[in-house]
Amino acid sequence: MTVTVNYEKHPCFNVKVKGQFGRVHLPVAPKCNIQCNYCNRKYDCVNESRPGVTSTVLSPAQAVLYMDKVLEKEPKITVAGIAGPGDPFANAQETLETMRLLRNRYPELILCLATNGLGLKPEYIEEIAKIGVSHVTVTINAIDPEITRKVYRWVRDGKTVYQGRKGAELLLQRQLEAVKGLKAAGITVKINCIIIPGINDHHAVEVAKKMSELGADLFNAMALYPTAETPFEDLIEPDALTMAKIRHECEQYLPQMRHCTRCRADAVGLLGADQSEEFHGCLISCSK
Numbered sequence: 001m002t003v004t005v006n007y008e009k010h011p012c013f014n015v016k017v018k019g020q021f022g023r024v025h026l027p028v029a030p031k032c033n034i035q036c037n038y039c040n041r042k043y044d045c046v047n048e049s050r051p052g053v054t055s056t057v058l059s060p061a062q063a064v065l066y067m068d069k070v071l072e073k074e075p076k077i078t079v080a081g082i083a084g085p086g087d088p089f090a091n092a093q094e095t096l097e098t099m100r101l102l103r104n105r106y107p108e109l110i111l112c113l114a115t116n117g118l119g120l121k122p123e124y125i126e127e128i129a130k131i132g133v134s135h136v137t138v139t140i141n142a143i144d145p146e147i148t149r150k151v152y153r154w155v156r157d158g159k160t161v162y163q164g165r166k167g168a169e170l171l172l173q174r175q176l177e178a179v180k181g182l183k184a185a186g187i188t189v190k191i192n193c194i195i196i197p198g199i200n201d202h203h204a205v206e207v208a209k210k211m212s213e214l215g216a217d218l219f220n221a222m223a224l225y226p227t228a229e230t231p232f233e234d235l236i237e238p239d240a241l242t243m244a245k246i247r248h249e250c251e252q253y254l255p256q257m258r259h260c261t262r263c264r265a266d267a268v269g270l271l272g273a274d275q276s277e278e279f280h281g282c283l284i285s286c287s288k
């Protein structure tokens, strides 16, 4: 089929259109394959979200029904993304099925995914490229396993759970391979890097440098949002000045995203003018 997507209309990747076009996150991915020390799964995925309870989880068919209703009411939506509430590739079948159904129904829709990268294996990269997923975000908080290990409690690959250095090495290896593979497939890649004081704040620039070498397109340094009942709950959120300095350093290597609004896994609307409340009833009715 011919895909007639105008990629310029992605408000996260193109700041010029952030006030014109919006996105919807489809919460079809409840499970996760790692445990970040800043995440409390009772709340949400901070891969692409501020902590906030995700309202519900949809099946792929329900996600399409919801998409129909959203587009009916809000034609400014140009992007459908999956950003949790867990990880898209810890729920690969649901993720791929949702993307396929949406592509068939809406040839002009921009399809987008946000992942920690662990489960984004070469066969899935091939598959999403075939479907026409054009934008992928990978959250990479460090490129040194000694730092990576401080960010994650565990990493699960199939039925095996790894901790410490071994888990960090596996995650890092998969993340680097994922970025390389995505670029080889012609997909636009954004790197999210959560800035965690005392853990990786001095190291973000190294992440940006490495990602630039791998061909990533955009870098989104995001301030840690300390979440209750997590190992990082007592850390202080980096202030605006600190973030400005880090972004300035990282900008030597990659363009910076400075307009991220840390959306929920079920966010909908223009960035900064979220309509989740307005669509809440619609989302819940589609999940039944």
Ligand code: SF4
Binding pocket: 032, 033, 034, 035, 036, 038, 039, 040, 041, 044, 045, 046, 047, 084, 085, 086, 087, 116
């Ligand atoms: Fe939470 Fe997302 Fe990390 Fe999984 S990848 S633990 S859902 S922040």
Ligand code: SF4
Binding pocket: 011, 012, 023, 048, 049, 259, 260, 261, 262, 263, 271
């Ligand atoms: Fe865009 Fe940031 Fe929201 Fe993701 S979390 S949809 S990158 S604004």
